[in-house]
Amino acid sequence: MQVDAFSVLLVDDEPEFLETLVKRLKKRKLTVHGVKSGEEALQWLTKESVDVVVLDVKMPGMDGIEALRQIKQNHPLVEVIMLTGHASMEVAIEGMELGAFDYLMKPMDIDELLYKLQDAYQKQSLRRQKIKKMKEVVEAGDAGN
Amino acid sequence: MLSFLRKIFARGDHEAIPPMDVEELRTTFKVRYHHFKLLLNANNKALEMMTEMEHALHGNRPFGMAFIKAACTAISANVFHIVKNLNELAPGKYEELYDRFKEIQENISRELSVREHRIGDKLVIPLAEADKDMADQVGSKMANLGEVRNRIHLPVPPGFAVSSLGYHRFMEHNKLQVEIDRRIQATVAERMDELFRLSADIQQLIIRSEVPADLEEAIMEAYREIEKQAGAGVRVSLRSSALGEDMAGTSFAGQYRSELNVSAEHILHAYKEILASKYSLAAMSYRLNRGIRDEDVSMSVGCMAMVNAVAGGVMYSRNPMDIRDTSILINSVWGLPKSVVDGSVTPDAFTVSRDDPGEILSRDVRVKDRKFVCYPDEGVCRLDLTGESSELPSITDEQALELARMAVRLEEYYGGPQDIEWAVGDDGIIYLLQCRPLQQMESTRPPGEQPPAGSDDSAAIILAGGMTASPGVGCGPVYIVRKDMDALQFPEGAVLVASQSLPRWASMLSRAAAVVTEQGSVAGHLANVAREFSVPALFGVLHATQQLKQGDLVTVDADGLKVYEGRIDALLAARSEPKKNLMAGSPVYEMLEKVAEHIVPLNLLDPDSTEFRARNCTTFHDITRFCHEKSVQEVFSFGKEHHFSERSSKQLFCKVPMQFWIINLDDGFKGEAGRKYVQLDNIASIPMLALWEGMTAVPWGGPPPVDTKGFMAVLMQATTNPALDPTMKSDYAARNYFMISRNFCNLSSRFGFHFSTVEALVGERPSENYISFQFKGGAADYPRRVRRAVFVSSILQDYGFRTEVKEDAAFARIEGHEEKFMRERLAILGYLIIHTRQLDMIMSSNAAVNNHKSKIVSDIESILRGEYTGKKCPTGSN
Structure with a gap:
């Protein structure tokens, strides 16, 4: 699949994990930035353009589910992938009901994550396209009236 | 905005769409295809995980709770994904599935939630108050010792147990369990080096944590009680007395740490070291191999006044290797019994008869080149023994007889053979340090007996x-x-x-x-x-x-x-008992069995049945199966009904029109297709082309020569099975349809009288590649159809497919390979679809089957060797 470069925000309180993942995704030609908490993530999203967020579920301070809720509220077009070391069915389903794109468990294969990122980005760009189309139609309709 | 909506609804499915809407429709197709693809991915992952669960239930591969939790979570997440994407494909049509999903998920959650039963409210329990009914507070080791001391009245050093409540108090205070679970999940349990690092990390984590103040106080107060009995400043031993140690047939022998001769100031540290040993490499791999859940093991710790042993050891009230041998076996060394237990010294061995007064049956005195003794301040030291004492028996005959009497008493009290650790103090008293049930084995050859003299080799x-x-x-x-x-x-x-x-x-x-x-x-x-x-x-x-x-x-x-x-095969053959499956019957195994019941069984088998409904989904597999079937139908009908030139179904054209119709879901064509036909050269779908190559590689020789009976069977079925009547065919089944994109292909076809479906996703992501194949029906009588299903699946198995035959249907799947491999597998399927048509007619006997198999295998081999490369258009179309 031909995918253009897109922008990813990683949120994880484990510095070592975060650092490695940022490095490895950058090698795969993505624009990647890493932050250590949900609060930082929300701040970053207000000033930078991000396509997909990879969010750790368990973090000190604002937990992943709350961060997801706020991201979806304030930036509905941003896709969120949950990534966790604590397998929990309940949290997985809660996250997906809140609109997470998917729920992955550590340890995960870096390529698996990359595929998920690409799929999430594709979903997002299809949605953008649709919205753009709708706007055009509405504008055309308005102009015609 | 309203006018926009009105426009959309008014348009319907009619022709003559304005050009701008064509582009919009194109986007709609793309979006739908994207949802469909996500559904297929999730479907594939869910099925893979279910297969893995089944494997775990069949095989002898050890797994832990982390595996079960991760598998359940992954399957739930993927099934949810499937439901969500199906509802995107057909908004509002399948909402009921969310309820089914919730219900099943709650059932699984209920199974998974560990009912923690914590009994008692004491952090510390003195040995003088313990008995065997307190095993769930102080562990069986300390419960037994309490029993020995308080009921059987044999000498046991004064002491106390830090209860399992104490353990939980410690773990909760430091919030350790969640962190430990996380680390276990993140580790590949099959890799020893990873397990080793994990074990070291967790143990460090525990040792660095603090003992909560109330627990510390309780421990130190209990210690002061020991001091009252054994003297001020008495040194103590600390040993694990874990709960769950005595689970059916598990010994936990030596899995945990013991600390000997510990001074008051280091009791808390030693306590933590013993808790940490729950995560020693040996203990972790033991639990994994025996299917014992991490959370089922709580570490109670026994603390007793240290016996400054002159001699010590272990005795068995019966021979562990021979169920028929009733004599008592005593192993003994100089100094602390430690060197018997840890195997560092070969001990003296006494055998004593169990009658009263006992008789020493054998006395095997070894050279004991070292002993462990207590340092005056703290700890134990190893002394090398030289000269006379190393060769002297470490206990007297009288002591051996006294020990044997103790063993018999304990065995009689407990009603079964016992494994007993003991020490002779410097006061000459024999103290019992541990007592637990002994596992005996059936011996085929009494131990030590030599094979017949003059053994050949x-x-x-x-x-x-x-x-x-x-x-x-x-x-x-x-x-x-x-x-x-x-x-x-x-x-x-x-x-x-x-x-x-x-x-x-x-x-x-x-x-x-x-x-x-x-x-x-x-x-x-x-x-x-x-x-x-x-x-x-x-x-x-x-x-x-x-x-x-x-x-x-x-x-x-x-x-x-x-x-x-x-x-030496002769020796091995005589002893080729299968290794017992140590997982079966274990708590972890039983847990997997329970959760799998809500996940793995498939009840919705037949899509044509009236029972094939959302409300009848009772397992995750049912939901998966149901959604897959419906998603294909949704995508199919959407593609078929949208009569705009680019996407509607087209007839495949290859020199002449073929009896195949194509629905392009997304990027399945290289360029614009004609109004009615699409040229084979214009197809971009990787899996379709691979399949087509196999279908056209070897010209079909026409129906195989039919024996009269076979022909009759075909006719009979044709008159009795309404589904075979051409006037009854549903639209979907009537024609041979390819639904394609660049990486996807779904072929539903009816050749002769059988119905087959191939679905494949093949692209650059090996982990997402898969092929699934279903094959059913036929016109011949039932035994012949079954034989053909078995025949097809046996060939596919040879080429790496996982297959299953249910009645006259064959199912096959393969996944996770790279593109070239997948293309070859599709070519094999393509060949089989064409060349097994009406094979059921000649399936009269197994001999006939084998005959045909060799021809088919040789054809497939030539295809794999590339002897038929190049797309072909068959000369006579169907």
């Missing part, structure tokens, strides 16, 4: 002697273990050779073919675990580490006390 004997620590015969390459690092590289199926029988070598036993050591006794921990895992073990073999060469293939006859060069 004496030339091949490398070593002889020692004693049977665990019966049996095993064969494998020699692997000598000297240090912990060696253990990490221990190869599966090797013969473990070591100088001492250290308990920590137990982590390798699940992978060892046999064990040979120079030091150690049948009463040691390693021997216990070897017996539990049915690994033959020969201990006390002099110079084993020098005589055996790394990598050499040897056969260890633990019963015959010999090690042979090479593989």
